[in-house]
Amino acid sequence: MPDGLTRHLEAELNALREAGTYRTERELEGPQDAEVKVNGREVVMLTSNNYLGLANHPRIRAAAREAVDAWGYGMASVRFICGTDSLHLELEERIADFFEADAAILYTSCWNANEALFATILDDPDAVFSDELNHASIIDGIRLCKARRHRYPHADLEALEKLLDEDESRHRVVVTDGVFSMEGELADLSALLDLCERKRATLVVDDSHATGVLGARGRGTAEEQGVHGRIPITTGTLGKALGGAAGGFVAGPRAVVETLRQRSRPYLFSNALPPMIVAASLAAFDLLDAEPERVARLRENTRWFRDALRERGFDVREGIHPVVPVMVGDTALAIRLSGELFERGIYVSGFGFPVVPKGEARLRCQISAAHTRDELARAVDAIAEVGQSAGVIVA
Ligand SMILES: Cc1ncc(COP(=O)(O)O)c(C=O)c1O
Incomplete structure (x- = not known):
């Protein structure tokens, strides 16, 4: 029989589940890299801090x-x-x-x-x-x-x-x-x-x-x-x-x-x-x-990715850093789009309130020097597809 504290924590966890803010972790079946294996298939990793691609070098x-x-x-x-x-x-x-x-x-x-x-x-x-x-x-x-x-x-x-x-x-x-x-x-x-x-x-x-x-x-x-x-x-x-x-x-x-x-x-x-x-x-x-060219490649990959998203009509803030937030507004929408992208082979996290201000929920994309142009292009295509159907493309 659980004690009072355990019952209290169970109730709080259930409240998180009901609010849709309960965090789950995806199980990787291999190393952290530009692409990772989840549920037996390779997906583009667009949400790690593996900026220089050294995590599995x-x-x-x-x-x-x-x-x-x-x-x-x-x-x-x-x-x-x-x-x-x-x-x-x-x-x-x-x-x-x-x-x-x-x-x-x-x-x-x-x-x-x-x-x-x-x-x-x-x-x-x-x-x-x-x-x-x-x-x-x-x-x-x-x-x-x-x-x-x-x-x-x-x-x-x-x-x-x-x-x-x-x-x-x-x-x-x-x-x-x-x-x-x-x-x-x-x-x-x-x-x-x-x-x-x-x-x-x-x-x-x-x-x-x-x-x-x-x-x-x-x-x-x-x-x-x-x-x-x-x-x-x-x-x-x-x-x-x-x-x-x-x-x-x-x-x-x-x-x-x-x-x-x-x-x-x-x-x-x-x-x-x-x-x-x-x-x-x-x-x-x-x-x-x-190999300082790794830093240059990271910069170039980031520039390409930002430009490509902007060309597709997304609200992408100015910047040079490989953290590229794609603004979608609503927290539930960010979480939903993250799920839809995963189904399309792109692993990217959605962040909403309270991690970011209300109304500024986003997909936070993180670019790596290890990403190939093909991987980034696939990511942009997928983001454009789900963004279009959700109406978050501004242009
Ligand atoms: C600004 C900043 N400081 C500290 C940390 C924590 O770093 P570590 O994972 O080495 O504890 C992070 C990680 O997210 C960070 O972004």
Whole structure:
């Protein structure tokens, strides 16, 4: 006989089912790639963060396999207790160089990195200013810290300036996503840097969706905007463009990184990143540097896809990022179209309220350097077909 709590949760789950917002997961029968196998058939994957197509790349797979043989499977503890592999140190140095930072520290995810950062470096007399559309991991990371919290309207630098002017805290940190993942929209890092410098604040950028994606060498939003090497503190993930397995990091001044190593709870109390993932991530950085044409192909694929959808009459917002939202308005419609597209061999997610504002539901397409033109063309045809019958084509 279920207890009261279990019955309560069952009722809530049933309510989700009735509201049509219960999430189900599709079962993949093979590797994550430009096309994936589901229910015995191949479908075009248009909704993963596999931006550079490295999630199933032979060199990445080989690096992981070789590392299992050379370094074993797991670390079986945290680094300050059981030791640090040379591989961890090598990857941290690589990440620091990548961002032209003094130092970097690894976590098992960017979620953990964001959870670690604010609570460790800020205290009672300090303040943090966060864009209202920042990622959930930043929001939760800030919740864990004792500093005063301010939320500024999305990308509104005038409002941010006013908040900074009214605040007299000891240390002030402004934090933004480099790329906002529902829109593929870039933060204006140059303007934010300028504001932070004038107002005695430290800028933190979570560049998870731009690392390996933006800038000619894939260095991210800052490189794209001509301010590479100037961001005081960067957080990011190895779980998207750079192989897509797991791992996150903070890169910044040595004192910040050393403080995190001494005091941050996810570093001190949670297992180290497994060596196979560290080795494969190093291979991903090698591939990015050896083949910058991957970044160019991703850019070109994205441009082609956006243009093709616009030619078919869709409302596709301006942008250069491989997140390409196709606006459909209504949440139920976005979910329905996502299902219809899947039937046509295109795997794309529909997002609606509360993840995005009411009336702005969308199909969020994500392009990869691994997509062939044929795969993208099939996706555009299918989106046009279902969009036409649903009346969401604007032209
Ligand atoms: C901006 C941002 N930060 C952090 C994360 C979390 O990254 P990870 O999967 O490494 O925890 C994500 C993932 O969706 C993200 O988009």
